[in-house]
Amino acid sequence: MSFSAIFIISFITGLTYFLRRFMGDCQLERPLVLGPVVGLVLGDFRTGLEVGASLELVFMGAQAIGGSVPSNVAIGSALGTAIAITSGTGLEGAMMVAVPVAVVASTFEMFAKTFCAFSVHLADKYAEKGDWKGISLMVHAGNIFHFLAYFIPTLLALYLGDQYVTDLMNAVPANIMSGIKAVGSLLPALGFGLLLNNLSTREFMPYFFIGFAIAAYIPSFGVMGIAFLGIAYVALYAFRKLNQEEEA
Amino acid sequence: MGEKILTKKDLTRLFIRSNAVQSAFNFERQQALGFEWGMIPLINKLYKNPDDRIAAYKRHLGYFNSHPWTCGPIYGMVASMEERKAIGEDIPEENITAVKSALMGPLAGIGDSLFWGTLRPIAAGICASLALSGNGIAPLIFVLFVNAIHFGVQYWGVMAGYNFADQFMEKMQSFQIKAWMEAATILGLIVVGGLAATWLNVTTPLTYTTGEASVALQATLDNIFPKLLPLLCTLGVYGVLRKGKSTMWAMCAIIIIGFVLGFIGVL
Incomplete structure (x- = not known):
């Protein structure tokens, strides 16, 4: 692969992720789309199409739900397709690369999502000053960081070999990885804490515990079930309140 | 009632910007920055007084996480509430x-x-089998089809959300709006409780021994109070x-505590 082809493939991979952030999840990072595009860049559209479509069926269920980080389909399929075409190993070669790489590469997305907490805090500072341009800057900076989180690993993996990237990730001590993972799992508590702080007057606080307990003890109930119950309850609440007001 | 400020053009712009809801996605406040970015032109148009503007910027930097294809109604309803607040109606920011x-x-x-669960897998599955049988434009069909639905739903959502909230507040008297807003606050707390228990995933790998057997602490916790750790956090x-520490302080504390606990294997 020439360096320009490597660069273009990495750039496109980053771009599809950037557009997922900035244009509302257009599904461009799916293997079905990325495969043939990578094929076009490398001059073998047919193989790209075939590999992309096969990987699409493999990765059918992978999707971020509620801020989780599933295996990284985009990097996996871009790399898998590129290596399948250049090494001539076809679909088997693509699978061998795409699936493990997708798992390793999800770490980079996690880095980006952890790091972007800083851009929110900087945006807080700009908001305090009424500087909307500063806030916008943080939005774009965050998106560019997300772009790099896909662009750089793809570039490195294509340039140095995917084994190199896997080795690199494995070289990070397990302690440090679990430290970073713990930070990632704790940070949403800050978001929820802030939200509670904005929402609650002390008298309403027990309602938070009601929602929490239902979801914690009956996971299958789900957010939709809780919303269903909640709507029924608050409708009762509001109608009763309105009746009292009318009588008074 | 004062004059309406927002035009169809403003709402169209809101729809376009609402697609960036996932921007700068982060674990702390998820789609907060994306939501904020969508609201900026609207805030700038509605509020001329610097203090009101700053309050509005800060208001929409709070935790937000929804779905990029179905969050439109929220944008529309919030736009309508902000418009009425700017005109001078009594809409406390807690209600928004x-x-x-x-x-x-x-x-x-x-x-x-x-x-994610139905449309995308079906469309992708059909187009992938088309592609496997040699159809070169199948990927294009996939992208055009899902995005026609994507942008259509989002556009309709923003407009419908705005119209709904607008008519609701037009018809209701202020004491009725107050009761319904109190209901919205309660519903908000219930749902946020459910979200916190669903989306927050703090677990411990620690084990302890009773007699011969080694028992996972998390399994014991799950038996007594599942999701106890996320709740405590x-x-x-x-x-x-509440004690008045800044969010920056809280973030740094979380990063340090989280890293150390993860490093020594407690989390």
Whole structure:
């Protein structure tokens, strides 16, 4: 692969992720789309199409739900397709690369999502000053960081070999990885804490515990079930309140 | 009632910007920056007084996480509430936050199951088999088809949300709006409680031994009070913020504590 082809493939991979952030999840990072595009860049559209479509069926269920980080389909399929075409190993070669790489590469997305907490805090500072341009800057900076989180690993993996990237990730001590993972799992508590702080007057606080307990003890109930119950309850609440007001 | 400020053009612009809801996605406040970015032109148009503007910027930097294809109604309703607030109606900012909080979870649930769980796999599955049988434009069909639905749903959502909230507040008297807003706050808290228990995943790998057997602490916790750790974390942060610590302070504390606990294998 020439360096320009490597660069273009990495750039496109980053771009599809950037557009997922900035244009509302257009599904461009799916293997079905990325495969043939990578094929076009490398001059073998047919193989790209075939590999992309096969990987699409493999990765059918992978999707971020509620801020989780599933295996990284985009990097996996871009790399898998590129290596399948250049090494001539076809679909088997693509699978061998795409699936493990997708798992390793999800770490980079996690880095980006952890790091972007800083851009929110900087945006807080700009908001305090009424500087909307500063806030916008943080939005774009965050998106560019997300772009790099896909662009750089793809570039490195294509340039140095995917084994190199896997080795690199494995070289990070397990302690440090679990430290970073713990930070990632704790940070949403800050978001929820802030939200509670904005929402609650002390008298309403027990309602938070009601929602929490239902979801914690009956996971299958789900957010939709809780919303269903909640709507029924608050409708009762509001109608009763309105009746009292009318009588008074 | 004062003159309406927002035009169709403003709402169209809101729809276009609402697609960036996932921008600068981060674990702390998820789609907060994306939501904020969508609201900026609207805030700038509605509020001329610097203090009101700053309050509005800060208001929409709060935690937000919904679905990029189904969050439109939230944008529309919030736009209508902000418009009325700017005209001078009595709409406390807690109410705006409450509406966002009450709707983001359920709409995300609808989007996840309807689009990620159903439409996307079906469309991708059909187009992938077309592609495997040699059809070169199958990927293009996939992209055009899902995005026609994507942008259509989002556009309709923004407009419908605005019209709904607008008519609701037009018809209701102020004491009725107050009762319904209180209901929205309660619903918001219930749903946020459910979201915190669903989306927050703090677990411990620690084990302890009773007699011969080694028992996972997490399994014991799950038997007594599942999701106890996420609850403690959320309440801890909430308590610290109530005491007046800055969010920056809280974030640094979380990063340090989280890293150390993860490093030594407690989390």
